[in-house]
Amino acid sequence: MKMFRELRFLTALWKANLLSAMEYRIPFLTQVLGMMLNNAVYFVFWVIFFDRFDNVGGWGLRDMFILFGIVATSFGLGIFLFGNATSLADHIATGRLDYYLSLPRPVLLHQLASRSVTSGLGDFFYGLVSFAFAGQYGPQSIARFLLGAIFGAMIFVSFLTLVQSLAFWIGNASMIASQATNAIITFALYPITLFDGSAKLILFTLIPAALVGSVPAEFVRAFTWTQLFQIVGAGLVICTLSIFVFYRGLRRYESGSAIQVQV
Amino acid sequence: MAAISVHRLAKSFEARQKAAGMRGSLRALVRPVKRLVEAVREISFEMDQAELLGFIGPNGAGKSTTIKMLTGILHPTSGHASVLDFVPWKQRQKLAFHIGTVFGQRPQLWYHLPAVDTFLLFGKIYEMDDRETERRIAFLAEAFEIQHLLETPVRKLSLGQRMRCEVAASLLHKPRLLLLDEPSIGLDVVAKQRIRDTVRRMNDEEGVGILLTSHDAGDIEALCKRVIIINHGQIIYQDRVSALKRQYLTTKQVDVRYDREIETAFTFPGVQVLKTGRYGMKLRFDSRRTSVERVISGLAEFGNLVDVTISDPSLERVIRTIYEADETRRKGERNGHA
Amino acid sequence: MPSMGASSTIGLSGSRLKALDKYFSIFKIQLINAFAYPADLFSRVFSMLIFMWVFLQLWTVTYAAMGQTQIDGLTLRDTLWYLMIAEMVLLSKPRLARTIAENVKDGTVAYLLNRPYHFLLYQLSVGLGDSLLRMVVNAAAGGALIWLMLGPPPNWLGVPLVVIALLFAWCIDFCLNAMIGLLAFLTEDVSAFEWIYSKLVLILGGVLIPLDFFPDWLRDFALSLPFAYTTYAPARIFIDPAWSDFSGLLLRQVAWLVALSILLGLFFQLGVRRLNVNGG
Numbered sequence: 001m002k003m004f005r006e007l008r009f010l011t012a013l014w015k016a017n018l019l020s021a022m023e024y025r026i027p028f029l030t031q032v033l034g035m036m037l038n039n040a041v042y043f044v045f046w047v048i049f050f051d052r053f054d055n056v057g058g059w060g061l062r063d064m065f066i067l068f069g070i071v072a073t074s075f076g077l078g079i080f081l082f083g084n085a086t087s088l089a090d091h092i093a094t095g096r097l098d099y100y101l102s103l104p105r106p107v108l109l110h111q112l113a114s115r116s117v118t119s120g121l122g123d124f125f126y127g128l129v130s131f132a133f134a135g136q137y138g139p140q141s142i143a144r145f146l147l148g149a150i151f152g153a154m155i156f157v158s159f160l161t162l163v164q165s166l167a168f169w170i171g172n173a174s175m176i177a178s179q180a181t182n183a184i185i186t187f188a189l190y191p192i193t194l195f196d197g198s199a200k201l202i203l204f205t206l207i208p209a210a211l212v213g214s215v216p217a218e219f220v221r222a223f224t225w226t227q228l229f230q231i232v233g234a235g236l237v238i239c240t241l242s243i244f245v246f247y248r249g250l251r252r253y254e255s256g257s258a259i260q261v262q263v
Numbered sequence: 264m265a266a267i268s269v270h271r272l273a274k275s276f277e278a279r280q281k282a283a284g285m286r287g288s289l290r291a292l293v294r295p296v297k298r299l300v301e302a303v304r305e306i307s308f309e310m311d312q313a314e315l316l317g318f319i320g321p322n323g324a325g326k327s328t329t330i331k332m333l334t335g336i337l338h339p340t341s342g343h344a345s346v347l348d349f350v351p352w353k354q355r356q357k358l359a360f361h362i363g364t365v366f367g368q369r370p371q372l373w374y375h376l377p378a379v380d381t382f383l384l385f386g387k388i389y390e391m392d393d394r395e396t397e398r399r400i401a402f403l404a405e406a407f408e409i410q411h412l413l414e415t416p417v418r419k420l421s422l423g424q425r426m427r428c429e430v431a432a433s434l435l436h437k438p439r440l441l442l443l444d445e446p447s448i449g450l451d452v453v454a455k456q457r458i459r460d461t462v463r464r465m466n467d468e469e470g471v472g473i474l475l476t477s478h479d480a481g482d483i484e485a486l487c488k489r490v491i492i493i494n495h496g497q498i499i500y501q502d503r504v505s506a507l508k509r510q511y512l513t514t515k516q517v518d519v520r521y522d523r524e525i526e527t528a529f530t531f532p533g534v535q536v537l538k539t540g541r542y543g544m545k546l547r548f549d550s551r552r553t554s555v556e557r558v559i560s561g562l563a564e565f566g567n568l569v570d571v572t573i574s575d576p577s578l579e580r581v582i583r584t585i586y587e588a589d590e591t592r593r594k595g596e597r598n599g600h601a
Numbered sequence: 602m603p604s605m606g607a608s609s610t611i612g613l614s615g616s617r618l619k620a621l622d623k624y625f626s627i628f629k630i631q632l633i634n635a636f637a638y639p640a641d642l643f644s645r646v647f648s649m650l651i652f653m654w655v656f657l658q659l660w661t662v663t664y665a666a667m668g669q670t671q672i673d674g675l676t677l678r679d680t681l682w683y684l685m686i687a688e689m690v691l692l693s694k695p696r697l698a699r700t701i702a703e704n705v706k707d708g709t710v711a712y713l714l715n716r717p718y719h720f721l722l723y724q725l726s727v728g729l730g731d732s733l734l735r736m737v738v739n740a741a742a743g744g745a746l747i748w749l750m751l752g753p754p755p756n757w758l759g760v761p762l763v764v765i766a767l768l769f770a771w772c773i774d775f776c777l778n779a780m781i782g783l784l785a786f787l788t789e790d791v792s793a794f795e796w797i798y799s800k801l802v803l804i805l806g807g808v809l810i811p812l813d814f815f816p817d818w819l820r821d822f823a824l825s826l827p828f829a830y831t832t833y834a835p836a837r838i839f840i841d842p843a844w845s846d847f848s849g850l851l852l853r854q855v856a857w858l859v860a861l862s863i864l865l866g867l868f869f870q871l872g873v874r875r876l877n878v879n880g881g
Contacts, residue, residue: 005390012387020375023416034796041800045809052814057662098369101336103388104359175644183651194658251338254276255331 009105010113014081017116028118035122036129039072042189043130057193065134067217070145071188073127074152074212080120082112082157086181088164089173092249095256108246112157131220141220148216151235155212158235158242159184165242168249180207188213208234266440266472267310267333272342273496274303274328302328304496305342310474312439315466317487317504318476319582325496326476327366330444333474334364347439360389363433363471367445370429372417378428379413382435389436396435403431407461423454430458434465441465443475447482459485480578492585499589511581515555516574517546521566531561542569623718624726631730645735646742649692653743656684657750673813678751679840680811685743686763686836687808690770693735695728697775698798701782702791711876721869725775732771759839762847766835769854774802774831776861783865786872806832827861830854 021028043064050061059067079086091097091111100110131145163180167173187209195203203210211234219227278298303325310316318326331337333346335355344351349358365371372381379400386396404410407427417425426446433441443462447455463486466473477483483490483504490507492500500507520543529536529544533553538545548558555573562568635642664670664677675683701724704710713720744754754760781794803809805823812820812833823829834850 009387012384016373016376016380016384019380020373023375030793034793038796038800041804044804048804048810048815048819051816053663053667056659056666096369098331098336098366099371101355102334102359102364102366102371103385104356105388106356172640175640179644179647182648186651186655190655190659194655194662199654199658253337255328255337 006106006109010109013110013113014116017083017114021116021118031118032122032125035119036126039068039123039126039130043068057191059191059193062134063191063217063221065130066136066145066220067189067191067213069127069129069131069134070148070152070216070220071127071185071213072123072130073145073149074216075156075185076120076123076125076127077149078120078153078156078160079117080124081116081153083117083120084112084115085157085160085164086117086178087115088112088161089167089177092165092167092253093172093174093256095254097250097253098255101253107250108161108243112161136220140223144223145220148219148231151231152212152216154235155208155238156184158238159208161242162238162245165246165249168252183207184209184212190214208238211235265309266312266314267308267346267474268344269309269329269333270307270343271305272303272307272329272332272344273301273305273340274325274332274337275299275301275340302496303332303339306493306496306498308491308498308501310472313466313470313472315463315473315486315488316475317483317490318474318493319478319480319483319490320476320493321478321586324493326478326493327444328496329493330442330474330476334362334442335359360436361438362440362442363436363438365429365433365441365443365446367426367443367448370417370425372425372428372432374418375416377414377416378409378420378432381417382413382432385432385435391436399435399437403434406464407431408457421454423450423457426450426454426458427461430462434471437469438471440472440474443473445477446475447477447479455479455481456485462486480582484578492582494586494589495593500585507581508578511576511584513549513551514576515548515550516576517548517558517562518570518572518574519544519546519562519568520570522569523566525566529562529565531558534558534561624722627718627723627726628730631727632733635731635734642735642738645692646738649688649739649743650746652688652692653681653685653746656688657681657747660684673811675811675813675840676755678747679755681747681751682744682754683811683836683840684808685740685747686767686839687806687832689736689739689743690767690774690832690835691802691808692739693732694774695731697724697728697778698781698791698795700724701779702785705783705785705872706789710873714873714876721779721865724779725772728775729771736767755840756842759842762842763835763839766838766847766851766854769851769858770831770835773827773854773858773861776858776865777827777831780861780865780868783868783872786875801826802828802831805829807836808832811836827857830857 046061046064046068049056050064054060084091088111097107097111100107100114103110127149136142136145160177160181164173164177166176170176184207187203187207190213192200192203192210192214200210211230215227215230218224219231276299278300302323306325306329318329320326328337332339333344333351335351335353335358338352346358347361349361351358372378373384382400383396386393386399391399400413404413407430409424409427409431412420412424412428417428420428430443430446441462446458446462450458459482462473462475465471473486475482475486487504490501490504491498516537522542524541525539525544528539529546531553534546534548536544536546546558559571559573562571660677660680664672664680670676672680704713704720710720713723748754777798778795781791781798784791784794805826806828807815807823812823812829815823823833830850830853834854838847838850
């Protein structure tokens with residue numbers, strides 16, 4: 001029942017987001033199409049690469065289409081629905097959580113869903129196109145793709161929330177947070193087979209790039225229980241963790257009253 | 264029953280100290296220097312349902328920090344508070360259904376959307392049914408005279424218009440208590456007056472209690488029945504506004520101009536000459552000791568009057584007098600301890 | 602006033618030296634200013650290390666899979682030092698086109714016209730000051746990683762030569778960026794051009810993958826455009842400073858630089874004339 005109420009509230013928020021974005025039709029379209037083109041340019045790298053080399057760590061061009069597809073779709077979905085995750089640190093540091101704290105809704109959910117990153121929609125559609133290029137049209141692969149994308153979005157948003165929540169403890173965390181975001185996306189866009197040992201461990205834990213990239217991409221190619229378990233388990237764990245850390249930090253929230261004394 | 268009761272509420276922040284430049288940043292990273300800043304120091308007060316209470320104090324006095332603790336935005340360092348029988352920082356969401364808040368420097372309306380869209384969203388947020396929301400919007404639009412503004416994207420409204428919409432939005436869910444933090448900041452005189460009038464009307468008609476912070480004495484004068492003056496996180500004065508006026512507004516100031524140059528000095532019992540120019544003077548006297556009538560006739564005998572202005576010191580000045588007395592007392596205490 | 606452009610610097614009389622001194626001061630101030638934002642520097646270094654780490658893994662695996670020590674004449678170590686220089690250039694760029702476009706739009710250009718310095722030379726000094734510290738820091742971080750994993754630069758002669766090549770590369774990039782910025786005289790929003798330019802550098806400049814690994818036709822195409830001379834040229838010279846290669850790439854850099862500076866000068870004159878007609 002409570003779930004249902006929050007869902008209704010989220011729908012209203014998303015509607016407001018969309019209305020807000022549509023106020024500027026041309027910039028809206030430019031951002032969506034621009035981001036699709038942007039991603040395509042990066043993919044040119046792989047086209048050139050695989051023109052010269054057969055495969056890398058067992059991955060070929062078709063696999064890269066799936067990888068880019070899953071990463072772009074889930075990241076786009078995440079920042080389109082919960083786009084404010086990218087400004088959470090800033091909101092914490094400058095006291096802009098006040099707004100959400102004065103309204104009768106869960107602070108974190110309300111904050112996250114209060115802005116859509118328009119270019120995210122471009123990422124989302126690019127991801128779908130990229131997946132289509134891979135040519136896996138079976139209903140089961142499509143279902144696996146959707147599952148991977150949804151949990152990927154969840155991991156992306158949770159990861160963003162987690163690093164941005166550092167702002168409760170260290171003040172200005174925007175820079176660290178944006179670097180962490182860049183890191184997870186960069187690593188996610190390469191096959192996990194390139195990394196070994198401790199690097200691999202990091203990409204499954206501290207910067208869970210493998211769980212939004214290679215793991216779901218391999219899962220789309222072929223079903224395995226291990227990967228299903230990894231995707232769903234990781235999603236739930238990091239989501240819970242991010243909520244816990246955020247609310248832990250909220251007790252230290254200073255509403256922008258913290259003064260930095262220059263000496 | 265008290266709508267708000269606050270007992271020894273205190274809040275301190277850790278201020279991070281950092282020297283400028285690369286070396287400063289590195290040092291702050293390795294060994295951060297922290298200093299405790301006490302924003303609110305054990306204040307206690309009560310507010311009745313339907314009261315109009317003003318919180319006034321200079322910037323950084325702790326007004327906003329107090330109001331943020333009362334809405335559950337900030338967790339206090341120590342002390343107790345109950346707002347409409349809720350403990351704000353523990354029952355924030357429940358409390359939020361019954362209070363409205365306006366933070367002058369933190370707009371709540373969606374910037375790119377017409378105000379009405381935010382109103383409808385708020386209807387959902389407060390779980391009102393759609394018909395009720397619409398009726399309420401119509402009522403508030405009339406009360407705040409914003410019917411013609413509701414369909415315009417907020418970014419295209421003037422600051423005064425936007426603020427009227429902000430206050431209206433905060434009343435959408437018929438709160439029992441309205442907390443306004445610097446609602447008139449940056450507004451011109453006319454816009455300020457419109458906001459004050461409407462807030463007052465809502466207090467009359469719906470019995471909504473108003474707690475208002477401001478550094479503008481005009482807000483307090485026009486709106487509040489009772490005032491709390493806060494400085495350095497402590498309450499230094501609390502009483503009815505009328506009492507404050509009676510106590511301090513007895514000093515009058517007179518500006519006079521004559522048609523000829525002033526040659527001799529003006530002296531009159533009980534009157535202090537502040538400034539003498541070639542054609543005019545500035546005087547001050549206490550109206551309890553010397554009547555206005557006598558001073559004026561004295562001035563008329565002195566020469567041919569061209570112009571006379573009699574003014575009260577502004578509430579602003581009165582309050583400044585209270586701050587200054589407080590600062591002197593603090594200094595005295597500090598020396599006393601030493 | 603715009604006659605004080607680079608083209609009129611004939612002979613180093615006392616006043617000319619003073620003029621240079623002026624720009625050197627601007628450059629110096631900007632350089633010192635860059636020290637005031639350590640967080641920004643740290644985050645750049647972090648990006649640099651991440652990219653280099655990923656490239657390191659990618660190419661190690663690729664070389665291993667090919668079972669060859671050289672691909673198209675480059676060893677694994679060559680490739681990584683190449684990518685380090687190219688990436689360093691990319692990550693050290695100031696956002697000049699945007700700054701210049703803003704100056705054009707808000708009228709600063711008109712206001713600076715009757716100042717005793719040339720608008721473009723001013724921007725050049727500022728930009729160079731902005732970039733220098735970033736370049737040094739990025740090169741130090743990226744270089745340390747590659748050195749640690751694969752060994753020292755392939756040829757020490759590359760170190761002094763790359764400095765020259767980098768200076769030319771930077772100036773070519775400056776000309777292109779400045780022209781994009783000056784497009785603001787004609788069109789409201791130049792960000793699309795800025796975007797296209799950055800992507801062209803990314804692909805045709807050989808930043809993500811050395812041009813040597815491109816199909817022949819694409820490499821020849823890339824080498825006939827100016828973009829490769831902002832990134833590929835210094836990176837290639839660094840790993841293989843053999844005289845023929847060096848002089849060949851360097852000559853082409855100089856040719857492009859001369860052509861683009863003249864073009865930029867014309868662009869600026871046209872823009873200023875437009876400004877005079879429209880009154881700002």
